[in-house]
Structures are given as C-alpha cells and as structure tokens.
Amino acid sequence: MGLQSCVNINKEWDIVGARQMGRDIAREIGFGTVDQARIATAISELARNIYLYAETGQICFEVIDNINQKGISMIAIDSGPGIRDISQVMEDGFSTSGGLGAGLPGVKRLMDDFDIKSEEGKGTEIRALKWVR
Amino acid sequence: MDTVNLDAANYKDLLKRYIDTQDEQSLYGAEQISKLFIKNNVPPEEIINLHIQALSELYPNLSEKTGHSMNFLLETMISYGMAHQEYQTLREKQLELKTEIAVAAGMQETLLATTKPSIDGLDIGVISVPAHQMNGDYHHFIKGRDGSLGVAIADVIGKGVPAALCMSMIKYSMDSLPEESMSPKAILENLNRVVFRNVDPSMFITMFYAQFIPSEQKLRYSSAGHEPGFYYRKKEDTFEEIEAKGLVLGVSSDANYERYEQRVEKGDMVILLTDGVTECRDGDRFIESEEVLEVIKGYAHLPAQDIVDHVYKHFERLQNFQLRDDFTLIILRREV
Amino acid sequence: MNLAIEVTEENIKSIVSLSGEIDAYTAPQLKEALLPLTKADGQIVEVDLENVNYMDSTGLGIFISALKSSKENNSHLKLINLQDRVYRLFKITGLIEIIDIKAAIRGGSE
Numbered sequence: 001m002g003l004q005s006c007v008n009i010n011k012e013w014d015i016v017g018a019r020q021m022g023r024d025i026a027r028e029i030g031f032g033t034v035d036q037a038r039i040a041t042a043i044s045e046l047a048r049n050i051y052l053y054a055e056t057g058q059i060c061f062e063v064i065d066n067i068n069q070k071g072i073s074m075i076a077i078d079s080g081p082g083i084r085d086i087s088q089v090m091e092d093g094f095s096t097s098g099g100l101g102a103g104l105p106g107v108k109r110l111m112d113d114f115d116i117k118s119e120e121g122k123g124t125e126i127r128a129l130k131w132v133r
Numbered sequence: 134m135d136t137v138n139l140d141a142a143n144y145k146d147l148l149k150r151y152i153d154t155q156d157e158q159s160l161y162g163a164e165q166i167s168k169l170f171i172k173n174n175v176p177p178e179e180i181i182n183l184h185i186q187a188l189s190e191l192y193p194n195l196s197e198k199t200g201h202s203m204n205f206l207l208e209t210m211i212s213y214g215m216a217h218q219e220y221q222t223l224r225e226k227q228l229e230l231k232t233e234i235a236v237a238a239g240m241q242e243t244l245l246a247t248t249k250p251s252i253d254g255l256d257i258g259v260i261s262v263p264a265h266q267m268n269g270d271y272h273h274f275i276k277g278r279d280g281s282l283g284v285a286i287a288d289v290i291g292k293g294v295p296a297a298l299c300m301s302m303i304k305y306s307m308d309s310l311p312e313e314s315m316s317p318k319a320i321l322e323n324l325n326r327v328v329f330r331n332v333d334p335s336m337f338i339t340m341f342y343a344q345f346i347p348s349e350q351k352l353r354y355s356s357a358g359h360e361p362g363f364y365y366r367k368k369e370d371t372f373e374e375i376e377a378k379g380l381v382l383g384v385s386s387d388a389n390y391e392r393y394e395q396r397v398e399k400g401d402m403v404i405l406l407t408d409g410v411t412e413c414r415d416g417d418r419f420i421e422s423e424e425v426l427e428v429i430k431g432y433a434h435l436p437a438q439d440i441v442d443h444v445y446k447h448f449e450r451l452q453n454f455q456l457r458d459d460f461t462l463i464i465l466r467r468e469v
Numbered sequence: 470m471n472l473a474i475e476v477t478e479e480n481i482k483s484i485v486s487l488s489g490e491i492d493a494y495t496a497p498q499l500k501e502a503l504l505p506l507t508k509a510d511g512q513i514v515e516v517d518l519e520n521v522n523y524m525d526s527t528g529l530g531i532f533i534s535a536l537k538s539s540k541e542n543n544s545h546l547k548l549i550n551l552q553d554r555v556y557r558l559f560k561i562t563g564l565i566e567i568i569d570i571k572a573a574i575r576g577g578s579e
Contacts, residue, residue, distance in 0.1 A: 032182075033182060033185070033204060033207060034178050034179060034182045034207065037178060037207055037208050037211050038178075038211060040208075040211075041211045041212065041215070092219050092222050092223055092226070093219065093223055102212065102215065102216075105219065105222075106215045106218075106219065109215065109218050109219075110215065288526075290526040290527060290529065290530045333534075334533065334534040334537045334538075335500070335530035335531060335533060335534040336530060337526075337529070337530060337533060337562075339562060357563075358561060358562035358563045358564070359561075360561060361561065378563060379563050380562070380563035380564070380566065380567065381529075381533075381562045381563060381564070384533055384536075384537075384564070384567070385567060388563075408526070458525075
C-alpha cells in the first residue's frame with residue numbers, strides 16, 4: 001500500500017487538478033498513453049459528479065503495489081445527497097448525458113474494479129481500481 | 134495476443150506502403166482492417182495508439198510536436214470509445230428484449246388459442262394478424278350444447294405488450310363465465326365490471342359478442358363500443374352496418390348493454406372486424422368501409438375462410454406489407 | 470405528424486386548442502397538458518378539436534382518463550368542434566353518451 005494523495009473538489013477547475021494528479025501517478029507506475037487517458041477520463045466523471053451533485057468532496061489516489069502487479073486505486077468521497085437507486089444509476093443510458101457513454105457505467109467499464117456505497121442524505125463513496133497491464 | 138501483434142505489424146506495413154505509393158490497394162487494405170477493428174470491438178483510442186506506434190517505428194525522427202498532436206487526438210477519442218461501448222451493451226440488451234418478447238408472444242398465442250368449431254349449416258372464416266409481435270386483438274368461438282355458436286371479437290386500446298397483457302386478463306375472465314348459458318348482454322356487463330376494476334384509467338377494451346342459434350336461424354348480439362360489423366343480404370346483394378349501441382368496457386362501472394336480434398337467411402353473411410381493418414391507410418388516405426365491402430364482395434363466391442384470407446392479403450399489399458394496427462376479420466355465412 | 474397544444478385561461482375556464490393528429494406518439498403530450506387542468510375543483514376544461522383530423526384509440530384513452538379525473542375532482546370536461554372522423558370514434562365507442570361533446574357545425578353529424 002502506498003501513500004494516499006488527495007484533491008479537494010470545490011469548483012469546476014478542481015476537476016483538472018484531480019486529472020493531473022491521477023495522470024502523473026498513472027504515468028509514474030507505468031501505464032501506457034491510452035490507459036493514462038482512460039484513467040483521466042474516469043477521474044473527470046467522478047469529480048464532475050461530486051461538483052454537480054454534492055458540491056464538495058474529495059478524490060484520493062493510492063498506488064497498489066503487489067508482488068505480481070501494480071495498479072492505481074481511486075476513491076471519490078462526498079457527503080452530498082447520496083444516490084437512492086444505485087442499480088438505476090448503474091444502468092446504461094440512464095444518466096442524463098445518456099448516449100454519450102459517460103456516467104458511472106462508463107467509469108466502471110474503463111476500470112478493472114468498481115465499487116459504490118451510498119446512503120441517502122449522507123453521501124457517496126466510490127472506489128475504482130485499474131491494474132497496469 | 135498473437136492476433137493483436139499481427140494486426141499491429143499488418144497496420145504498419147499497410148501504412149508504409151500507402152505513404153510510399155498512395156495506391157488504392159492499400160486503402161482497400163485499410164478498409165479490411167477497419168472492419169476487423171469493429172468486429173473485435175477495438176475502441177478508436179486503441180486505433181490511434183496503433184497509428185502512433187507504427188509512425189514512431191517507421192519514422193523515429195518525427196518531430197516532437199507531431200507526437201504531441203497525436204496524443205491530443207488520442208485524448209479526444211476516449212469519450213467516443215466509451216459511447217461506442219455503451220452502444221454495444223445496449224444493442225445486446227435490445228436483442229435480449231426481442232428474444233423475451235418473442236417468447237411472450239409464443240405464450241400468448243398458446244394462451245389465447247381458439248379453434249374454429251364446425252356448426253352444421255354455418256361456414257366460418259377467421260383471420261387475426263398482429264401488427265407487431267404481440268396481438269391486442271382477441272377473438273374466440275364457443276360451441277353451446279344446443280348447437281349454438283358464441284363468437285367474441287375484441288380490441289384493446291394500444292398495441293404491443295400492455296395490450297396483450299390486458300387481453301390475457303379478458304380471456305381468463307371469460308373462461309370463468311358460464312358463457313353457454315349467458316346472453317351476450319350479460320357477458321358484456323360482467324366483463325365490464327372486471328375491466329373497470331382491474332385496468333389503468335386510460336385503458337379500455339371494445340367487444341362485440343354474438344350468438345348464432347341454428348334452430349331459429351337467428352343472431353343475437355350486443356356491443357361494447359366495438360367497431361360496427363356488417364350484414365350481407367344475399368337476396369338484395371347489399372351490405373348494411375350492424376348497428377349496436379353500447380359503451381366500451383372499463384369506463385363506467387354500471388354500463389348497460391342492449392340486446393339485438395337479426396334473422397339470418399340462407400346465403401347471408403355476418404362480417405365482424407376490428408378497427409385494424411377499417412383504419413387501413415393507403416399512403417396518407419384512409420380507406421373507406423365501402424372499400425372493405427367491395428373487396429369482400431369480389432371474393433363472395435369463395436368459402437368464408439378463403440374470403441378473409443384474400444381480404445387480408447389485399448390490404449396487406451395496399452399498406453406495403455406493414456400493418457399499422459392488429460387486423461382481425463371474421464365472416465359467418467349461413468349455408469343451408 | 471405532430472400535435473400542437475395551446476392552452477388559454479379565462480377565469481374558471483381553460484380552453485385547450487389542439488391541431489394535428491392524436492396517436493400513440495402525441496398522446497403522452499396531450500395527457501400531460503390535459504390531466505392537470507381537470508384536477509382543479511369547479512374548472513371548466515374545454516377542448517377544441519377543430520383542427521384535429523385524425524385520432525386513434527390511444528387518444529380516446531386520454532379523454533377517458535380526463536373524464537374520470539374531472540368526475541373525481543368536480544371539474545367539467547367538454548369537447549367541441551369535432552370533425553366527422555373523430556366524432557365517429559366517440560359515437561361508436563358510446564362515449565358521446567357520457568362526455569359533453571359538440572361536433573363541428575359544418576359537416577357534424579349531430
């Protein structure tokens with residue numbers, strides 16, 4: 001387990017900051033250009049969700065270094081309104097930007113592992129992980 | 134991994150060849166590769182990455198700026214790739230739904246199946262074709278112990294799955310009624326209460342119920358707002374609309390239905406239909422009911438089943454083989 | 470084909486003027502515009518169908534739910550200026566007996 005680095009999300013500009021930090025970490029541990037771009041896009045989606053629905057929150061990164069593989073883990077945490085029906089949010093074509101491939105199902109497809117916990121009125125925590133191929 | 138490597142090498146060779154010669158054959162090769170990419174679900178950002186790799190291997194001294202521009206292009210493709218993947222999943226889901234509906238349609242056919250009974254002295258023809266997979270029209274025949282024939286023809290508002298579900302409900306309510314010993318009026322009043330209690334307020338069903346009593350050569354009937362059928366008088370060679378008043382099923386809890394009676398002479402025909410027949414469109418024009426009758430008249434010398442089959446084929450062709458609504462047509466003709 | 474819906478308010482009367490076709494595609498729009506109007510106690514909801522030359526059974530369904538809603542909420546639903554083809558639908562289905570309907574003056578059958 002590596003050290004956690006976090007970015008606070010308060011304004012739209014912070015999305016760029018989070019992307020930058022995530023991409024730097026990804027490049028450092030050996031992700032190729034395509035995966036770097038995918039990781040940055042996933043970060044954008046998570047950060048934008050925080051900015052749009054919870055207003056403030058945090059995105060933290062962690063380098064996972066096992067004996068046989070390396071990866072990047074990111075955690076998006078907010079104390080916003082939460083998600084009432086997670087299954088619905090995870091359905092393709094449901095998000096309002098539907099048909100653009102974005103939204104949480106898109107993030108899930110970009111990453112190797114994806115987990116979401118949410119409580120109405122309390123907040124949301126999303127964990128996503130990608131291994132270096 | 135082998136095939137991917139092969140593709141990468143192949144891509145590089147083709148690219149090189151094209152840059153050197155600009156010939157059509159390399160472009161044809163590019164088309165082949167493009168199809169292979171789609172077949173293997175290769176997202177656009179991977180294709181651009183392949184291009185970047187090939188370029189840097191072919192021209193190691195390419196300017197740094199060109200390299201940056203290619204990476205920029207790659208970034209712009211990421212969301213496109215995500216959208217493509219979403220499209221793939223949705224397409225699979227659509228196929229799944231189609232299969233499910235096909236199974237449901239098969240079940241509906243079994244559930245709602247009715248057999249055309251043979252009644253002495255009565256020639257019966259029937260055809261019912263859904264516009265989509267599931268049928269919102271319904272008809273059934275029932276033979277009474279006294280040799281009489283009960284015929285129900287019904288149309289539920291709308292099409293597709295909701296209409297079909299509603300029809301299955303009607304079918305089961307009818308099964309629980311002692312139809313043979315009930316008048317058309319009583320049957321409709323009973324069904325009206327069932328529909329009123331059990332369906333959405335914007336849903337309703339129209340039904341025409343008729344009984345043919347061979348011993349008296351009479352037709353008894355009642356209608357719940359159903360598209361009027363026609364009566365053909367052989368002697369005068371004329372058609373007239375079967376007039377029957379009555380509110381559609383499911384609108385008012387205490388609807389009453391009137392009883393009507395008609396004597397059936399030798400060679401006369403009773404024509405029952407749904408609005409899928411009278412609402413056929415020829416381009417932008419609606420056909421008039423006279424047109425339906427003209428077509429029926431043209432085949433009147435044939436057995437009843439052949440008449441309905443021919444009429445259906447006529448209007449199917451008129452509408453370029455794409456039915457807009459479910460189509461049901463029943464003809465009863467007194468033979469002797 | 471589309472359906473244009475125009476609502477004008479006059480004291481306790483809402484006039485809904487429709488033009489176009491009412492079918493499975495346009496019916497949801499009509500439902501959304503019409504149903505809320507019938508929910509006000511004492512309201513008269515007058516639907517002008519002069520420029521509607523086609524309606525299918527889905528449209529009838531909308532008017533039936535509007536009628537049910539007006540009865541529940543003590544408002545009054547009225548349909549005016551129905552063209553022959555549309556009027557025929559209400560006649561066949563027996564709905565002219567329970568809905569306040571006036572056919573178009575020209576060519577109206579009643």
